[in-house]
Structure formats: structure tokens, C-alpha cells
Amino acid sequence: MTFRIKPAMLKIAAAAWLLGATGALADTTLEFTQWWEPELPAGSLRSIMDEFEAANPGIKVTLVSGPYATTRDQISVGAATGTLSDVVGLDGAWVNNLNAQNALADMNPMMDASKFDKGQVADIIKVDGKAVMFPVASFVYPVFVNLDLAAKAGVTKLPSTRAEFLDAAKKMTDANKNQYGWVLPLSLQSPGGVQNDLMSWVWASGQSMMADGKPALEGKPVVDMLSFVKSLNDAGTISPGIATKTEQEKVEEFVNDRAGMMIDSLAHVNLIRKRNPKLNFDLIPVPVVENYTGKRGLPYASWGIGISAASKHQEEAWKLVQYLMSEKVNAKLVSLANAFPGNVNAKPDFVTSDKAFGKAFEIFKTGYLTNEFTGLPVAEDLMTQFDVQAQKMLAGEQTPEQAAAAAQKGWMAKF
Amino acid sequence: MTRQKRSHHKLKRAVAPYLYLSPSLLIIGLLMLLPMVTVIAYSFQNSAVLRRDPSFAGLKHYQAIFDDPVFWASLWHTLYFTCMSVIFHMTIGMIFALMLNSDRINPTLRNILRVLYILPWLFTAVIIAVIWRLLLEPNGVVNSILMQIGIIGSKVEWFSSPQTALHAVTFANIWAGYPLFMVSLLAGLQGIPKDFYEAADIDGAKAYQKLIFITIPQLMPIIISISLLDFIWTMQVFPLIWITTGGGPIYATEVLSTYTYKLAFSSYNLSQASASAVVILLISLGLTLFYIRYQKAR
Numbered sequence: 001m002t003f004r005i006k007p008a009m010l011k012i013a014a015a016a017w018l019l020g021a022t023g024a025l026a027d028t029t030l031e032f033t034q035w036w037e038p039e040l041p042a043g044s045l046r047s048i049m050d051e052f053e054a055a056n057p058g059i060k061v062t063l064v065s066g067p068y069a070t071t072r073d074q075i076s077v078g079a080a081t082g083t084l085s086d087v088v089g090l091d092g093a094w095v096n097n098l099n100a101q102n103a104l105a106d107m108n109p110m111m112d113a114s115k116f117d118k119g120q121v122a123d124i125i126k127v128d129g130k131a132v133m134f135p136v137a138s139f140v141y142p143v144f145v146n147l148d149l150a151a152k153a154g155v156t157k158l159p160s161t162r163a164e165f166l167d168a169a170k171k172m173t174d175a176n177k178n179q180y181g182w183v184l185p186l187s188l189q190s191p192g193g194v195q196n197d198l199m200s201w202v203w204a205s206g207q208s209m210m211a212d213g214k215p216a217l218e219g220k221p222v223v224d225m226l227s228f229v230k231s232l233n234d235a236g237t238i239s240p241g242i243a244t245k246t247e248q249e250k251v252e253e254f255v256n257d258r259a260g261m262m263i264d265s266l267a268h269v270n271l272i273r274k275r276n277p278k279l280n281f282d283l284i285p286v287p288v289v290e291n292y293t294g295k296r297g298l299p300y301a302s303w304g305i306g307i308s309a310a311s312k313h314q315e316e317a318w319k320l321v322q323y324l325m326s327e328k329v330n331a332k333l334v335s336l337a338n339a340f341p342g343n344v345n346a347k348p349d350f351v352t353s354d355k356a357f358g359k360a361f362e363i364f365k366t367g368y369l370t371n372e373f374t375g376l377p378v379a380e381d382l383m384t385q386f387d388v389q390a391q392k393m394l395a396g397e398q399t400p401e402q403a404a405a406a407a408q409k410g411w412m413a414k415f
Numbered sequence: 416m417t418r419q420k421r422s423h424h425k426l427k428r429a430v431a432p433y434l435y436l437s438p439s440l441l442i443i444g445l446l447m448l449l450p451m452v453t454v455i456a457y458s459f460q461n462s463a464v465l466r467r468d469p470s471f472a473g474l475k476h477y478q479a480i481f482d483d484p485v486f487w488a489s490l491w492h493t494l495y496f497t498c499m500s501v502i503f504h505m506t507i508g509m510i511f512a513l514m515l516n517s518d519r520i521n522p523t524l525r526n527i528l529r530v531l532y533i534l535p536w537l538f539t540a541v542i543i544a545v546i547w548r549l550l551l552e553p554n555g556v557v558n559s560i561l562m563q564i565g566i567i568g569s570k571v572e573w574f575s576s577p578q579t580a581l582h583a584v585t586f587a588n589i590w591a592g593y594p595l596f597m598v599s600l601l602a603g604l605q606g607i608p609k610d611f612y613e614a615a616d617i618d619g620a621k622a623y624q625k626l627i628f629i630t631i632p633q634l635m636p637i638i639i640s641i642s643l644l645d646f647i648w649t650m651q652v653f654p655l656i657w658i659t660t661g662g663g664p665i666y667a668t669e670v671l672s673t674y675t676y677k678l679a680f681s682s683y684n685l686s687q688a689s690a691s692a693v694v695i696l697l698i699s700l701g702l703t704l705f706y707i708r709y710q711k712a713r
Contacts, residue, residue: 073680076465076683079465080466080467081467097465101465178554187663188661188662188664189657189660189661240553240572240575241552241553241572241575242575243580243660244548244574244580244659244660244661244663244664245575258554378683380681381677381682381683384681387663388665391664391665395576395577397665
């Protein structure tokens with residue numbers, strides 16, 4: 001059997017190919033890997049991308065979305081194999097490793113070329129002088145206080161200093177009723193409790209766990225924090241099961257009136273209300289050391305953004321980053337995420353409509369965002385090491401000084 | 416038939432079996448051998464996976480894990496967890512199987528017990544971990560009951576205390592795993608000829624003598640096979656320990672699987688994690704060879 005292709009058909013095929021090819025040439029398709037889409041209302045991130053595409057003809061965005069842990073692994077492998085997406089969602093804890101692999105582009109030249117106003121962004125994460133990440137949305141960690149429990153325990157003034165916190169925690173504790181002043185999650189399964197629930201005490205007082213870019217865990221700030229946590233534990237004010245408690249369990253205990261106070265993400269406000277609509281709670285900044293009057297550091301987790309060093313479309317990728325960091329778009333995105341903005345001029349709508357968020361926004365405005373784990377090498381491993389030493393201390397196997405010294409030794413090996 | 420044709424025919428006959436086997440050999444090669452060889456190769460490289468041009472590291476990563484006291488603690492915890500689990504899986508499985516095989520128990524009750532005893536087998540590891548976390552938490556049901564009947568005076572932090580955590584996760588694993596033994600042994604019990612017991616009755620044998628001299632010897636092939644398989648599987652348990660304790664408190668429940676996981680996904684030291692995985696592979700391989708030899712001998 002023989003096939004005869006008519007010339008007309010050939011012409012049609014050639015024309016179709018040409019159209020497709022020119023279309024492909026005209027449009028730059030950016031790949032944007034992140035874990036945000038599943039955490040936002042369905043379709044909302046896609047809708048923002050559609051608006052970006054409409055505002056930037058010739059640029060298309062493909063969203064590559066997955067859960068946080070999957071995205072983390074995907075980005076690590078992508079960095080190693082040179083297949084990282086053009087634009088990537090980043091956690092501050094990853095950037096050091098990614099930078100060591102030369103996987104992230106330096107955004108300094110892009111900012112200079114486009115005369116980008118650096119003053120409008122809340123923070124620029126730099127590693128070795130390279131601007132590798134902007135926090136797009138920040139989830140701050142204030143102290144949640146169960147007001148009914150506090151009132152019943154005779155706590156009339158919400159704590160502002162560590163001494164006041166210890167006093168309030170003691171008053172709120174009634175072990176016979178399974179009720180404790182504070183809840184501390186130090187599970188090794190997810191050692192984030194080290195940054196959110198331990199180091200936050202150091203940062204709140206304007207102190208640091210670092211000195212000259214190196215760990216300074218044996219310094220007074222960290223040792224004092226450990227001593228303070230030990231005193232809370234010795235007084236029996238911390239809900240039992242610290243060493244295996246996870247963040248979810250912490251929230252559950254607070255929601256069910258089993259813990260009077262907790263340091264937690266603002267992102268959980270709606271969850272807490274859903275789980276216990278009757279819970280009467282308020283938000284306060286993390287208490288500080290005696291006589292500290294300076295600005296308070298506010299621990300945060302963020303949705304960061306960066307550009308792949310291997311991207312062939314860095315110019316277009318930068319346009320997308322700029323778009324997401326712009327005042328209006330950033331306000332829209334963080335309103336959807338119940339987060340605080342990466343653009344200092346953006347004001348999310350929930351801060352005016354919701355009292356708790358409004359209060360948190362005040363805390364956010366009067367303090368400054370800080371998370372010293374951002375940009376550190378193998379940040380999760382550092383947290384795990386500190387976690388183990390804190391657990392040993394709370395189990396009575398070592399003093400705060402010994403815990404700090406052991407953690408310092410472990411950390412130094414990673415720097 | 417010419418000589419050439421005959422040799423061609425011979426060659427075809429010789430090659431044919433391999434052609435039939437080739438699809439399965441290809442699948443085994445791609446899904447089993449390739450990943451295994453890759454992990455072994457990673458264990459001899461510096462910055463495996465994370466660098467495009469990893470350098471040869473020799474035995475450096477093996478040396479590093481053998482010098483790490485946490486590795487040896489993990490190995491000891493793995494052996495304790497595995498041995499205790501297998502012993503108790505076998506003992507509980509045997510007791511329940513004998514109970515379900517006994518004519519002295521009412522058939523209706525026996526059917527109810529059969530369903531109840533097999534229940535742990537129906538749950539996934541994650542569900543089992545969540546159940547035991549809730550039961551054994553300081554404010555949980557177990558503490559409440561033990562305090563009410565006066566066995567403990569204060570709340571025990573079963574998973575959070577370094578003294579009790581390893582026993583607690585082992586207990587949860589024993590609960591989860593005995594039905595395998597129970598079902599296998601029950602099938603074995605039902606296959607033992609009744610004549611043996613009738614002859615023993617005529618000889619005036621007591622119940623325990625029948626158990627020792629008839630039941631256990633008859634079940635021995637099943638006991639050994641299932642024990643070896645259980646040993647291999649239990650050595651690799653990860654989700655139950657990870658979800659209940661995360662390898663903590665401190666390193667009290669760190670086993671080889673959690674140790675390897677942390678090296679890979681917390682420290683991002685994939686070379687060292689590969690070396691640790693190869694050690695687990697070698698231990699499992701030793702046990703597997705033992706199992707295969709036993710099966711061949713039968």
C-alpha cells in the first residue's frame with residue numbers, strides 16, 4: 001500500500017507548525033515551584049498568575065505546586081541536577097545550602113538594573129553578599145493567652161517580662177486538672193520548636209544566638225534563655241510530654257484549655273477559632289528580659305521567593321518577583337494567606353476586619369522580624385542538635401551551661 | 416538437517432529461556448538493582464546527589480558513621496526493638512492461635528475473638544502510631560487507668576521519658592504485629608492431624624506435654640519462617656517510631672531507619688545516609704540469605 005500526501009495537506013501542516021513555533025517563540029514560560037498554592041484558597045494563586053500574565057504579555061507562568069516537604073526535596077534535587085524551576089518558593093532555612101550549590105541567582109544586579117526600591121521590602125535575605133531571597137509573606141509567632149484561664153487563675157496583667165510570664169504560668173498551672181501555664185513542643189520529628197518556642201525568647205529581647213556570623217550559644221542570651229525554660233520546667237508549669245510534643249499537639253492543648261499560654265503562628269488563629277469557637281484568647285509579644293525597653297524581635301516563618309541561577313529567563317523571572325513584591329499584589333496575596341506582608345507599604349485587609357489580627361499587626365509594626373536560622377547551613381540539623389541538648393537539660397542530665405556548650409560544639413562542626 | 420541449521424537451532428533453544436525471562440529481569444534490574452547500586456555508589460562519593468561532580472570518598476563515610484556513638488546506640492536500639500518484637504509476636508500469636516483453635520471455647524465467642532485479635536493488622540502504621548500516642552500520652556487513658564488501680568502514683572511520660580520510650584514503642588509494635596503469627600500458626604494448627612493427639616491421649620499425655628511434643632514440633636517450620644521474615648521486616652520499621660517519638664527523647668528510640676532518615680533529610684548528608692543504608696542492607700541481606708538457606712534445606 002502506498003500513501004500519497006496531497007500538497008495542500010503539507011501546506012496546512014507546515015502552517016500549523018509555523019504558528020505553533022512562532023507562538024512558542026513569542027511566549028516565555030516561567031516555571032514557578034512553591035508549596036503555597038495548596039495552602040491558599042483554591043485557584044487564588046493561579047488567579048494572581050493570570051493577572052501577571054495579562055499585565056506582562058508574552059510571559060506565561062506554570063505553577064508547580066506540592067506540599068512543603070515534597071517541595072523542599074524537589075528543590076534540593078533540582079539544585080543538584082541543574083533543573084531548578086525559574087522561580088522558586090523558598091524557606092529561609094534552605095537558602096544557605098542552595099547558595100552553596102550555586103543554585104540561586106543574585107538579585108542585586110536585577111534590583112539595580114530595574115531601579116527597584118529596596119526600602120519597600122521588609123527584608124532581603126543575603127548569603128555571601130548575594131541577595132538570594134525576599135520574604136513574600138511572613139507568619140509571625142506571638143504569645144497566645146487563654147484569657148478565661150488567666151482570669152480564673154488571678155492573672156490580671158498579661159505578662160510583658162520573663163519574670164511576669166513565670167509568675168503567670170505558675171498561677172495558671174493546676175496539674176490535678178491537667179492544666180498548665182505553658183506548652184513547649186520539642187519533638188525531634190519536627191524540631192521547629194527550637195526556633196519558634198525557644199530562640200524566640202532570645203530574639204524578643206533584641207539578643208542574638210550568633211556573634212560575627214558564628215554560633216554564640218555559650219553566650220549569656222542563650223544560657224539565660226535555657227535557664228529560664230528550666231525554671232519553668234522545674235516549677236512544673238510546662239505541659240508534660242515535651243520531648244515528643246509536636247506543634248499540632250501544642251495547638252490542641254491550647255484549644256482544649258489544657259495550656260494557658262503558647263507561642264504560635266498567627267496562621268493558626270482561624271484554626272483555633274474553628275476548633276473551639278468559645279475560646280477567649282488574646283495575643284501578646286514574646287516577653288522580654290527585665291528592664292529591656294528596645295524594639296522586640298518577632299520570630300517568623302516566611303514564604304520566600306528566589307530565582308534560579310540556571311534559569312534562561314531571569315529577566316522575566318525578576319518581573320514575576322517584582323510583581324509579587326509590589327504593594328497591591330503583595331497585600332492581596334498575604335490577605336489570602338492570613339500572613340504579614342513582604343512589602344512594608346502593603347496592608348492586608350484582615351487587620352482592620354479582625355481584632356486578633358489587628359492586635360498582631362500592631363505587634364508586627366512596633367517590633368521587627370527576626371529569625372536567625374534563616375540562611376544558616378543545615379538549619380534543621382542545627383535545630384535537632386539544640387533540641388537534643390535542651391531535652392537532656394530538661395531531663396536533668398545537664399545544666400543550661402552544659403547544654404549550651406554541647407550545642408555550640410555540634411554547631412561549630414557545621415560552620 | 417545440516418550442521419549449520421542444527422547449531423542455529425541449538426542457539427535458539429539456549430537463548431529462548433532468557434528471552435522469556437527478559438521482561439521480569441528488566442523490571443527487577445530497573446526497580447531493584449539500579450536503585451541499590453546507585454545508593455552503594457553514593458556511599459563512596461562526597462556530596463552525593465547535591466553536587467553534579469561528586470568526588471570519590473573511599474570508605475570515609477563508613478568510617479564517619481562507625482565513629483558516631485549515636486550509630487551504635489541506634490544499632491543496639493534496633494536489635495532490642497526487633498528481638499523483643501519478634502519474641503512477643505511469636506508468644507502472643509501462639510497463645511491466641513491456641514485459644515482460637517481450642518474446642519473448649521464457645522464457637523460464637525471464638526468468632527468474636529477471631530475478629531478482635533486480628534484488628535491490629537487492619538490498621539496502617541500511621542493509625543497505630545496515632546492510637547498509641549493518644550493512649551500513652553501523660554493525660555491519656557493508660558495513665559488514668561493505671562493510677563486508678565494504684566499501679567503508678569503519678570503520670571508517666573511513656574514516649575517522652577528516656578527510661579520508658581524504647582519500651583513503649585516496642586510495646587506498640589508488638590501490639591501491631593502479633594496477628595501475622597496468630598494467623599499463620601492457626602493455619603498450621605488446623606493442619607496437624609488429630610491422630611497425633613488421640614495417640615497421645617491413649618498414652619496419658621498431659622496438655623503441656625502435647626504442646627511441647629506434638630504442637631510445637633509440628634509448627635516449627637512455620638515458626639522459623641515467620642520469625643525470620645518478621646525479624647527482617649521489624650528491623651526496617653520507620654513510620655511507627657518516627658511518628659511516636661521521632662527517635663527521641665534525646666536518642667532513646669533512635670533506630671537505624673530514623674538515624675539514616677535524619678542524615679538524609681535533616682543534615683542533607685546523603686553520602687553518609689547512603690553508607691548507613693548500605694549497613695542496613697548488609698544486615699538484612701545476611702538474614703535473607705539465612706532465610707533462603709533454611710527454605711532450601713526444607
